[in-house]
Amino acid sequence: MKVDIALAGTEEWRTLRDVRLRALAEAPYAFGSTLDRELAFDREDWVGRLAAGRTFFARQGDHVVGLASYYEEEGREGERQLVSMWVDPAARGSGAAPGLVVAVRSAAAAEGARSLTLFVADGNDRARRLYERLGFRSTGERQSLPSDPSIGEERYAVALP
Numbered sequence: 001m002k003v004d005i006a007l008a009g010t011e012e013w014r015t016l017r018d019v020r021l022r023a024l025a026e027a028p029y030a031f032g033s034t035l036d037r038e039l040a041f042d043r044e045d046w047v048g049r050l051a052a053g054r055t056f057f058a059r060q061g062d063h064v065v066g067l068a069s070y071y072e073e074e075g076r077e078g079e080r081q082l083v084s085m086w087v088d089p090a091a092r093g094s095g096a097a098p099g100l101v102v103a104v105r106s107a108a109a110a111e112g113a114r115s116l117t118l119f120v121a122d123g124n125d126r127a128r129r130l131y132e133r134l135g136f137r138s139t140g141e142r143q144s145l146p147s148d149p150s151i152g153e154e155r156y157a158v159a160l161p
């Protein structure tokens with residue numbers, strides 16, 4: 001089924017909440033945050049996340065099947081970091097994931113960023129493969145996954161045109 005990628009507006013905060021909580025419940029191994037932490041978020045938190053205009057939804061018909069967002073890390077002005085990447089298991093392999101990454105890549109480039117980075121957890125080979133296929137390479141920078149410090153994660157990066 002055809003996948004549409006679109007920027008999410010602040011009025012879609014309930015949709016963001018639903019999709020993000022589904023993501024955190026379904027793939028806790030992949031994210032720095034946790035379901036418990038974000039279950040406590042209120043309307044203001046979700047609207048705040050959308051206010052920057054840096055969150056994309058992937059839709060099949062009316063159904064949101066994927067999410068990706070990005071932000072500027074403090075002290076790394078020339079970069080943007082891709083975060084919250086998730087595709088519903090039923091929509092994996094559908095093109096939603098590369099569509100979301102391409103949308104974020106274009107938006108970050110349009111802001112003047114020179115590279116797009118992301119962290120991928122050790123063992124998350126499906127995500128790693130997707131990113132490598134799209135041109136991301138390991139930078140060698142490693143840290144602990146904030147939600148489970150026993151797991152490591154590695155920064156990947158791709159240059160933007």
Ligand SMILES: CC(C)(COP(=O)(O)OP(=O)(O)OC[C@H]1O[C@@H](n2cnc3c(N)ncnc32)[C@H](O)[C@@H]1OP(=O)(O)O)[C@@H](O)C(=O)NCCC(=O)NCCS
Nearest residue numbers: 027030085086087092093094097119120125126127129130
């Ligand atoms: C990561 C994610 C967004 C990728 O979306 P997707 O629809 O699965 O991605 P695609 O199918 O387009 O690409 C995945 C690639 O990994 C391959 N793959 C599938 N299962 C795999 C596995 N267990 N190990 C290694 N590679 C695997 C696929 O075949 C595909 O490669 P190919 O195109 O060369 O055949 C999705 O799997 C997801 O939401 N995972 C849970 C959350 C997550 O990990 N987010 C990323 C945080 S960094």
